Amino acid sequence: xxxxxxxxxxxxxxxxxxxxxxxxxxxxxxxxxxxxxxxxxxxxxxxxxxxxxxxxxxxxxxxxxxxxxxxxxxxxxxxxxxxxxxxxxxxxxxxxxxxxxxxxxxxxxxxxxxxxxxxxxxxxxxxxxxxxxxxxxxxxxxxxxxxxxxxxxxxxxxxxxxxxxxxxxxxxxxxxxxxxxxxxxxxxxxxxxxxxxxxxxxxxxxxxxxxxxxxxxxxxxxxxxxxxxxxxxxxxxxxxxxxxxxxxxxxxxxxxxxxxxxxxxxxxxxxxxxxxxxxxxxxxxxxxxxxxxxxxxxxxxxxxx
Amino acid sequence: xxxxxxxxxxxxxxxxxxxxxxxxxxxxxxxxxxxxxxxxxxxxxxxxxxxxxxxxxxxxxxxxxxxxxxxxxxxxxxxxxxxxxxxxxxxxxxxxxxxxxxxxxxxxxxxxxxxxxxxxxxxxxxxxxxxxxxxxxxxxxxxxxxxxxxxxxxxxxxxxxxxxxxxxxxxxxxxxxxxxxxxxxxxxxxxxxxxxxxxxxxxxxxxxxxxxxxxxxxxxxxxxxxxxxxxxx
Numbered sequence: 001x002x003x004x005x006x007x008x009x010x011x012x013x014x015x016x017x018x019x020x021x022x023x024x025x026x027x028x029x030x031x032x033x034x035x036x037x038x039x040x041x042x043x044x045x046x047x048x049x050x051x052x053x054x055x056x057x058x059x060x061x062x063x064x065x066x067x068x069x070x071x072x073x074x075x076x077x078x079x080x081x082x083x084x085x086x087x088x089x090x091x092x093x094x095x096x097x098x099x100x101x102x103x104x105x106x107x108x109x110x111x112x113x114x115x116x117x118x119x120x121x122x123x124x125x126x127x128x129x130x131x132x133x134x135x136x137x138x139x140x141x142x143x144x145x146x147x148x149x150x151x152x153x154x155x156x157x158x159x160x161x162x163x164x165x166x167x168x169x170x171x172x173x174x175x176x177x178x179x180x181x182x183x184x185x186x187x188x189x190x191x192x193x194x195x196x197x198x199x200x201x202x203x204x205x206x207x208x209x210x211x212x213x214x215x216x217x218x219x220x221x222x223x224x225x226x227x228x229x230x231x232x233x234x235x236x237x238x239x240x241x242x243x244x245x246x247x248x249x250x251x252x253x254x255x256x257x258x259x260x261x262x263x264x265x266x267x268x269x270x271x272x273x274x275x276x277x278x279x280x281x282x283x284x285x286x287x288x289x290x291x292x293x294x295x296x297x298x299x300x301x302x303x304x305x
Numbered sequence: 306x307x308x309x310x311x312x313x314x315x316x317x318x319x320x321x322x323x324x325x326x327x328x329x330x331x332x333x334x335x336x337x338x339x340x341x342x343x344x345x346x347x348x349x350x351x352x353x354x355x356x357x358x359x360x361x362x363x364x365x366x367x368x369x370x371x372x373x374x375x376x377x378x379x380x381x382x383x384x385x386x387x388x389x390x391x392x393x394x395x396x397x398x399x400x401x402x403x404x405x406x407x408x409x410x411x412x413x414x415x416x417x418x419x420x421x422x423x424x425x426x427x428x429x430x431x432x433x434x435x436x437x438x439x440x441x442x443x444x445x446x447x448x449x450x451x452x453x454x455x456x457x458x459x460x461x462x463x464x465x466x467x468x469x470x471x472x473x474x475x476x477x478x479x480x481x482x483x484x485x486x487x488x489x490x491x492x493x494x495x496x497x498x499x500x501x502x503x504x505x506x507x508x509x510x511x512x513x514x515x516x517x518x519x520x521x522x523x524x525x526x527x528x529x530x531x532x533x534x535x536x537x538x
Contacts, residue, residue: 003418199402200407203404203415203416204415205388206396207392207419208388208389208390208392208420209420210388211384211385211388213418
């Protein structure tokens with residue numbers, strides 16, 4: 001394995017220009033895909049943060065007997081997409097209102113009867129992935145007998161989630177495109193190297209070199225290209241991220257550059273995060289895989305005999 | 306190296322055809338070659354000499370018929386086993402086929418390495434085969450800096466680096482002067498003396514008459530004659 005590695009390094013050094021172009025193209029793809037991932041992961045966290053409190057409130061018609069209430073609760077519980085259901089009696093609701101209205105609590109004391117309805121607080125499972133499903137769930141609950149009215153989250157959040165999902169799709173499509181483009185780049189680099197060494201490869205085959213003896217250095221070469229390109233891409237993304245979020249200070253021979261140190265995200269308690277180590281490893285493995293696929297395609301085409 | 310079957314023949318060809326799109330390169334070839342034989346395949350240009358050699362080391366597959374090498378049918382050899390078959394052959398080409406960007410040592414070391422020679426033995430092996438062809442002092446030279454005769458000697462050294470039992474030489478003296486040709490032939494004869502089966506494709510009749518041995522004549526893809534020519538005294 002060590003000698004294959006040595007041969008792969010020799011090949012890279014002998015074809016510096018081609019390999020540099022490939023590494024740069026892998027790095028660019030990783031940078032763009034990584035930027036998308038960074039955006040989605042943080043946007044997902046933001047939506048999670050916003051939708052944590054989102055629930056459907058189902059207000060019941062007045063004078064429904066207790067046994068009927070528990071029957072409705074069971075029905076809601078069995079509805080697809082419901083995570084949990086909590087009953088809030090009109091007495092509990094009034095007590096909550098009294099607590100919330102501290103200053104004007106006397107207004108509530110003067111009421112002759114409790115005007116609030118019994119209600120269910122329902123949490124769904126599908127808020128983030130699919131707002132339409134969440135809306136459909138609300139409508140399904142609305143259609144249950146004895147449910148007078150249903151109330152749920154802000155409309156703008158639904159729109160935001162839909163736009164986010166559209167971006168997510170675009171991200172997937174872009175990732176696929178970059179994947180294919182990078183495979184194409186790597187495949188062509190390896191193909192050019194194969195063409196430049198076709199005589200040597202032919203001789204190796206004639207003297208009985210095994211397929212792996214011929215191919216393995218190329219595979220190692222492509223894995224090196226993938227990993228170096230991946231590391232450069234992630235490194236540039238990390239530097240860019242640090243600059244954008246503002247805890248990055250460059251000090252070159254006394255010349256200081258402090259990027260936007262007071263930049264903050266408009267949500268309290270929310271911290272933008274860089275890609276987790278697991279995702280970075282995944283991206284790195286992905287870039288190595290891209291190199292491997294490109295190499296495999298070229299070798300399969302070139303070494304048919 | 307012994308790997309012939311019970312018949313005593315190291316190579317057997319039965320009704321072998323090789324067809325290309327528009328023409329038959331070999332037609333109904335039947336040929337047996339014994340172990341440690343020194344065989345010439347001769348005939349005019351385009352007679353099928355090179356094609357016949359290629360079929361033996363599976364440089365190309367036969368279109369029809371059966372070829373046995375060491376008792377094994379080549380049509381039954383899997384892709385994975387082809388390298389092991391090729392290691393039984395040492396192939397020498399008219400145009401040497403040395404890698405111009407590698408020095409002589411690396412050209413031969415590549416073969417030794419490819420056939421699985423242990424790293425610590427490679428240097429010893431390369432030096433020993435170069436010594437055998439009288440090129441030990443050119444270890445660090447590059448092929449373009451050598452004469453045709455010297456390059457062919459290196460090619461012979463490369464062919465024997467993997468310890469093959471059969472040497473296939475395709476017009477090995479075709480582009481050499483008389484003195485260089487004589488050296489190459491002496492080397493091939495020496496390999497034969499040491500036990501190798503040597504098969505030489507050539508149209509140099511003068512060389513055949515001077516060397517002697519079995520001669521197979523090909524004409525337009527057909528085997529016209531197989532005879533033994535005595536060495537000129």
